[in-house]
Amino acid sequence: MADAEGDRARAADLVRKALAMRAHDELEGAANALEAALQEDFACAAAWGWLGEVRLRQGHTTAAIRCLAEARLLKEDWPRLHLWRAGLLNALGRPQEALLALERARTLGLPSPEPELPVARPKSAVGDAVEGDLARRAMDRRVAERPTAERFEERARGLKDIGLPMEAVDDYSTAIALEPTALRYTMRGRGLFYHRHYELALLDFAKALDLDPRCAQAYCARLDVQLCLERYDEAAADARAALEISPERSEIRLNLCEALALSGRRAAARKEFEGLEEKGVDAATAQWMRGYLACLERDYRRAVPILESAAEMAGSAALRERAGIHAVAARLCDGGRRPKAGAKAKGHLFVCGMGVRPPVSLTAEVVQALQSCDVVYKNVSGDEVSTLVRIVSLRCRPVMFRNPQDVPRTSALLLSEARRGRRVAFLTFGHPLIFGPLGLELLRSAREEGISCTSFSAFSSIDSMLAGGGPALDFCGGNYQILSVMGQDVLQGVSRLNPKLATLLYFPEAQSGDGRRFAGFCRELLGRFPSRHPMLVFGPHHEGWEAPARRPIEDLPSISQPLLIQSMVLILPV
């Protein structure tokens, strides 16, 4: 407790220091001090709020959105915060939403004289990729047309899908302010959970259940948090309540079983799985659930044949694949070794990727590393991933890492576990070190601190494409220039491109990229090659996945933006 108070006091000092710097227009220094304050106390609303304001003044609108959303969660009734939000929304060209924020600020009572709206730098200096995103613009337009709770909720769902979870949480907050419903509280709670605001998430679920005591989604969401916090009795109670409302949902029964098994009540867990068929669960699913329970009990040898028979019995491809993959994981775990109990604790950090098609793209060495860990921090969501990871490791916690500004905080969390002598893994989507600033930072910091660390290669999007389109590379004699399109250095350097070398283009950030930038890049590129020069486009959404057809280079600009992220283009040498 004393430690927490000390952290809060240090954070408050840093905020005061930051405000003094801000008063002298030392914006970068102020931002650094505020970030340091958040390292001390992650729940410091003042630090988040002022950091949002400073980032807005610096023109970093994306960072500002996230900071102000965090502050809003922690201190919604802070009038100045809504004023900053109004400034931000104005800068983003969303005047209707800015008005709503300003109204809220006035309702809460602004000081007199009313402070001015903060002004962001001109957009040209901002260069935010978000602004160029067409899908995002369409969502904003719909909210601008009619800023109702339904429209904010709709945009929140869209923002979550395009990888902007904190903005989604902010939209749920607005929707709740306009018209609270159980489902909106539940969805916001889920977002908070993934940002590790566990207590705030629990509050949201409680509010959801106050509004609708028969909201099964709220019980299910709350039991995920309880499992993560290792409060197994509470998790079991939530699972039972959810099952009463929706007895047909077998995944809830599975969660109940997980909670019981993890709390050591194996007999009760097994009892839950007796006579599943009479409860309406089909035979293959029931068999898979029994195999899964054996995995949770760490009896892998017994689990393997049960899971394999479930795969054979399965009527649906999805269950067949799930049971089959679980059987593979159980076999690998059966052969894997855990450090001996009582052995001297020595911290170790594993940096692992699940590949681009989780969970099937997980590698054997990652499974065995996870099995040896005390705790796994998982930056991949989804039921399929969660069930597989639980087979391998009992202590699994979500960690949401989306933006480069999350790097220091997430890295500090993982390293602190390793410093305490625990074997900790960071598990993420794709390859942890390819376009993975957090993975690289973890390796660097661990080396500096002398913490032993292992990183594993993973099945990347490039591998996925090469699996099918690989023969194309044989045309080029093996040497290429590789360009990750959308990078500023690539866009500026096209004139230096050597057409005599095969050119391989890939587009890892196309989703958040700017369509105009891409069009400009294509124009420059076409000028470097003869007319109708051949290129090969491969990826899962293109024809001829296994043997890509030659197309003229002039077709490149016509590939639609959402497909680009899963595409690779090979321009043959001149």
Add this chain to the structure above:
Amino acid sequence: MEALQAIAGCAVVFSDALTPALRRLLKPFCSDCRPVESGEGRSEELRRRAARILAVAGDGSSVAYAAFGQPMVFGPFARELRRQAQERGVPVRVVGGLSAFDEYLVAQQEVFGYGRRWYQALDDCSPKALERLGSLDSGLPTVAFLRGGGTSGFRRALGRVLRSSYPAEDECRIFEFAGEGAAMKSRALPLARLSRLRGSPHSRLVVVAPGSHHGRR
């Protein structure tokens, strides 16, 4: 995991990289593991080897070929196997693996930091290929991959092309993957000493040479 799941359903698994560790990994999934050569050979030889594998599939059993790296990248043998299977009406499923590209990307990011997006990649460091290439763009980084550490001829040829393209005082960075289970090691080496670099048959070397404008920053 996808590959292991497929192998679990097979009567026999053939592999061109059947080390003791791989055998230990595969054994619980398929008890019949057999080695097969996949290296460059005359097309007749490739045909004969592919036919031997497909003969096992002749009785209706499933058979797997577990290749080093990506089966279809620089994989004339895998392609021959697929061609013959298609001729005989045997269904084929390709499961991808981890490729050298991942190592290129990781190595170049370690040297240049997150966000470096343009470089030259040399997957074929044979003297013939490098001679055909001539020189490299000195303004861009180069990442070269040497399987099994490359032969001394390959390393000499790579040293030559790098020295002719970059300032002599530049250093390159060597990443060595020294075989199963071993951690990756990295070290700096002056370009002038590259030809003296040694590699073992079980290692993979990734050589990263900085472009001049990245120099010693």
